[in-house]
Amino acid sequence: MMPAFARVLFHVDMDAFFAAIEQRDRPELRGKPVIVGAPPNRRGVVATASYEARRFGVKSAMPSVTAGRLCPQGIFVKPRIDVYRAESHHIMAILADYTPLVEQVSVDEAYLDVSACVREPDPLVAIPASRRLARELKQRIFIERGLTASIGVASNKFLSKVGSDFQKPDGLTLIPEQEKRAFLRPLPVRAIPGIGPVSAARLLEFSFQTIGDIQDSTPERLRAAVGSFAERLHALACGEDDRELCFESERKSISSEHTFDVDTNDPQLIRATLLDLVADVAGTLQRKNLTASTLQVKVRYADFTTLTRQTTLQEPVCDAAEIYRAIRHLLKKEKLLKGHIRLLGVGSSNLNEPSGQMNLFLGNQPSAK
Template structure:
């Protein structure tokens, strides 16, 4: 199916963890709020309200640094079990809207409406209904993007946060992306951005002005991929979980991470996300794997077979932590971190790692 024939919606919950905490405790509404570890425990920020973000606080930042920027912020510990419950309610709304829903993380999902609505206007209306239902039935703000493919829909969902709905119609993809920083494209981290800046490339539109052969010559297959993205092209399908032989979650950090505690905090969150997805599908993983991508785009994967298949978050985290310690070159900045459950089967009671 061509891009022009597709209708893809990307939904991203706004400041999800912080929003849930404010929903559970209305006294926190409108206040700078940090969800994460305590500074005395070398904790890191898992999420921050928009009031805290306006003061420079961002996820994966050490909590002590966040409090230096925003001394009056309230700090709350992350409660992943609570967030999982809210996430399930939101995802249930999405699955009522489409048969093709790909949950990317606890607060993010993509759905395809191509064969389920008559035309574009109907697709946009479905997106509006999703946004309205998430607000009215769950109490959370969501930002959505509607486009012809996953890449542009994702970028569109980030375009008007919080609470925005951005529509990029067929034929508008390249023009929409052109003025945006080149880092909005998948695979463009600080190292690649610096190399592109040396070529005079600051925006996506700058990529299109390069000689067609320059990107492949300098960046190889990644350059070919970047050239396609700059045109707003992406033919990846929306993949539902029943089609997947493994369940994984990964995160690309806004800034490369080299602090062990920040990596461990992210690893825990990813492990809990994988466990939640396994539990929801009534599956257990016989193998745990991690993926590390360094700032220079070197990617390393490692896996560990478990004695018994599991859907337990703590067991998955312990295995992932062992793999991280074996794999990570200490002090080396990490751009992307991922956790996966593989060799899926039905759960088998109380499970353990060894």
């Protein structure tokens, strides 16, 4: 008999991470609508809202002005990035106790391959074993860090992510392989990671309301709605996803991307997002003591058309300002910033450890950061 899972993956996602840290550290904020981000009287956006604030409709990436209007009693808190980053290291260290096979996807999110921890020939044994392990992991995070996480357990990345989203906060959702299609069927298309309100509206125009509607669609109809993304979307709707986990040690490229909640052409938001992505890539390069000789930029437009352009530099880089300059230049030269944008990505490849000379050069810079 085939085991229930070819692989057992966890997707661990911290609940309202920044806001939860603030509520943990400042007891007076507990149970209150906390909004981490720019104050409501200034330009800027919400980084994270506590669940109490979400009840008013406040969401990540929403302009703070809007958040202030939706939730006048919201308590705006200035982000403490260093604290969040340090907390992230603690959480990732706990995850690494269970398996070395961890792919960290963001400051508060990771995939774990725990197949070896729960390997059982009998699916009736493996499922409770997976559940027990996930529960234990959640408990450890709560006891040691005072924070809650949601975990999705399934055989692939997509399903485990859908699972961690399913019962947030403090959720634990296991999607057995043989039940995956049935599990996905009733969910709205928005439950598919990357499908935002605009794509959902587009899908709705073609009467795709639930994931089941996508499962049942002909390829032609789906192609009419989402173009070249159709095949991938159909596979996801059926719970198929063969992406491998990507471990740092075997990384050949370092990249970061962001899908906007609402497709945008706002230069301010695009610039801020690019700066974030560049800072993310530069931070990872520096942490790994790597430099990149090639930089890529990826733009996906409202109609799902995706363009990728790259440039090879004369001198390898790992500095955020230099990467930003090169990316900006590339976007301009290739005229990529036109119309409404759905996703932006920044990547680096051709990675190398800096030569001795390069090290010396970096070491001599007046301020490394």
